[in-house]
Amino acid sequence: MIPTLTYLQFHLVFSFPLLAILWYVAPRYDAVRRRRATAGIAILVAIAYAYTTPWISYMIRCGAWWYADGAVLVRALSIPLGEYLYFAIQTLIVAFVLHRLGFDPTFRDGDFDWKPRVAGVLVSVSMVVVGLWLVSLGDSYLYLGGLVAWVGPVLALQWSVGGGYLARTPRVWLTATLVPSLYFWVVDRIAIGMGTWIISDTYTTGIAVFGLPIEEMLFFASASLMTINGLVLFEWVLDWNDRRGDPDGSPIDALDPADG
Template sequence: MISAPTYLQFHLVFTLPALAALWAITPRYEGLRRRRSAAGIAVLVGIAYAYTTPWIAHMIRRGAWWYADGAVLVRALSIPLGEYLFFAVQTLLVAFALHRIGFDPSFRNGDFDRRPRIAGVLVGLAALFGGLWLVSLDESFLYLGGLLAWVGPVLALQWAVGGGYLARAPRPWLAATFLPAAYLWTVDRIAIGLGTWRISAELTTGMAVLGLPIEEMVFFAAAGMMAANGLVLFQWVLDWYDRRATLPEDRHDDPIDRAPVPIGSVEPVESVEPAEPMGSVESVELGEPAEPGVDPDLVDD
C-alpha cells in the first residue's frame, strides 16, 4: 500500500508550481506602484499569520481535521509546518492573480457611500453571530459555524472602510477570490482522496460537492476574499490619502488666506473715478483759483 503524501510533498507538487506560474505572468510595476504592491502583499501575509493561526490551532485541537501518519514532519502550536506554508501560499496566489487581472485603486467621489458600507457591515455581523449560534446549536456545525464567526469580523471591517469602492469595482476582487479558490478546491479534494488529511464527519455537516466538504469550499473562498479585499483596499486607502493631502486646506475662518486667482482668468474691472462735487472747479495750470461763479475761459490773461 502506497503511503499518503506528506504535507510538504503536497506543496511541492500542487501549490508551489502554481504559485511560480502565476508569479511568472504577473505584471512588473515600476516606482510607487511597485513599492505599494509589495508592501500590501507583505502586510496581508503578516495579517494572515496573525489572524489565522489561533483559529486553525483551535480547530485542529478540537479535531475538525487531522493528518495521516507521517504526513506531518514538524508542528508548532499544534499546527503542521505545511499548514503555516499554506497561509502564505494562498495569500500570494490571490495577490498574483489580482495583479494579473488588474485593478484600479484610484479613489473616486462616492466611494464613501454609506449604503454599501452599512450592508457589508451587516453581512459581516450576521456571519459572526450566525456562526456562533451554529456552534452552540450542534457539534456538527463546529467547522462551519467557527469558520463563519472567524471571517465575519474581517469582512465587516473591510466593508466599513471601503464598501463603496468594493461595490463600485467588484470584478477584480471577485475574480481574484474564486479563480485561486477553484484551483485549491481541486487540489484539496485530491489531498483528501490521497489521505494526506481527513475531515471529521462528526464536526461537519456532511454536505459535500463532488466529495469535497462544503466547509472546505467556504474556507478557501472566505480566506481568498479577505485577502483580495485587503489587497485592493490597501492601495485604495493610500490613493485616498494622496488625494486628500494635495487638496488645499479649508480655512473658513480666514477669508484672506485663499488660493490666488490666476492672472487672466477674470476680466479686469475698470475703476470709476468719483464724481466731483457740483460747483468746484480746479484751477488752470499756473493759474490762480477762479472765483466762484466766474467762467475761467473769460478771465483775461
C-alpha cells in the first residue's frame, strides 16, 4: 500500500522538482520580454490568491473535500498551507509551460473586433447562470456548479478585453492549457489514491475518469486556462500600448538599444 503523504511532502515529490526542471529549460528572453513575462507571472500569482482563496475556503467549509489526518500542519481560513502553496505552484508551472511552448503577443489589426469579444462574454456569463442553476439542483452539484460559476466572471473579463486575440490564437491557449492539466490530473489522482485529500461523494456528481472526479479535472483545466489567458493578454496589451504610442507601429521598447 502506498503511504499517505502530507500536503507538504506531496509538493516535495510532485511539485518542486517539476518547477526546477521547467525553470531550467525556460526560454532565455531579451531584457524587455523577460521583464514583461516576470511581471505577468507575478500579477497572475497575486490574482490567484485574491480570487481563489474565498472560493476554496467556502468549498472546504462546505465539505466538498477534506484532508487525511496528519496531512495538514497549518490552516488559515480553513485552507491548508499546502493548498496556499498550490495557488502559486500551479500558476508558475502553467506559466513555465506556456513560455516553453511559446506564444506571440503581437497586437494585430482585428484583435479588437467586437464579435468574438461579445460572443466570449455571452458564453462566460452563461457559465455563471448555468453554474448557479446546477448548485440549485442539489448537493451533488455543489462542486461542479460552484466551479462553473466561479470561472465565468474571469473568462468574461478576459474575452471582453482580448476576445479577438484569443479567437485568433486558439492553438496557443488550448495546447498550453492541456499540457499542464494532464500532469495535474495524474498527480491529483495519485494524491486521492493515497488519501492525502478526499473528494466528497455527497457534493460531487460521482462521474469520474480513471477514478478522477470530473470536478477535479475541470478545476485544473479551468485554472490553467484562466492563467494562460491572463498571461498572454497581459503581454498582448503591452504590445498594443507600444504600437499605439509609436507612429510606425513598432514596439517602443524594441527600438531602445539600452534594453538590448
